[in-house]
Amino acid sequence: MTDTNSIGLHSGNASQLAEKLNHLLANYQIFYMNVRGYHWNVKGSEFFQLHDKFEELYTDLLVKVDEVAERILTLGHQPVHAYSDYMTLSSIQEDKNVSDGQTCVKGVLKGYQTLIELQREVLALASDADDEGTAAQAGDYIREQEKTVWMLGAYLAK
Template identity: 85%
Template sequence: MSDTNAIGLHEASASQLADKLNALLANYQVFYMNVRGYHWNVKGREFFELHAKFEELYTDLLTKIDEVAERILTLGHQPIHAYSDYVATASIPEEKNVHDGTTCVRGVLTGYQTLIELQREILSLASDADDEGTAAQVGDYIREQEKTVWMLGAYLG
């Protein structure tokens, strides 16, 4: 009997990666809803600029949510899919009733920093497991999001 899954990864490693990816999925889901809320509720002088930017960001986050869930399935595991599980699992807190543009941008910046930290953990685990698929996926996310963090920091001054 083999201890590898359908894509040739050791099942113990795949299980550990799936658990971390489920934590990432939960954080993406909560972060997505936060950014969606910023988009809907931002007020002030930067409304038009931030409203459009938040839409761009949440659209990208939604794509990544699907990709992370599908990677968990590819590893032979089930993605969590109840919002109560997302809230219980995520380290990114739900944001409610945020209207100020600067506060919204700080929330986006903090969310991306949290995602990058978790994705670096996953990158290390994936590398140790010889899981090129997961490593490439989160590596691409990190590269994109590091630039976004730099730009958000520049925006905030």
């Protein structure tokens, strides 16, 4: 009898991955709310451009929240779902009462940098566990978000 889960991963590895993914999920949730707040509250001459961009970003973040939670379930574990847990587990902090466009963009940039760092940790764990599904998901997110980081940096360099 082997100690594997329903998708053939060692149960200990799956548990370790699920724990790391729950940390990632918490960061996604707090970051999602921050970007949603930027969308609602941004003011100034770049309002229209940033309002639309923030909506695009938070819509994508919401999709990823669901995908990360579903990956945790696929590994045979439960995603955290209480906001209090998100606040405890997240490295990204709430960003309240921000309306200046440059400050909002800096908050988005910092959030993505945190997500990329966490996803690299997930990628390393998944690779070591021969978990191609989690590794592919993390790799796709990293590739996509690195480009976003580059674009946000270019925007701030004006």
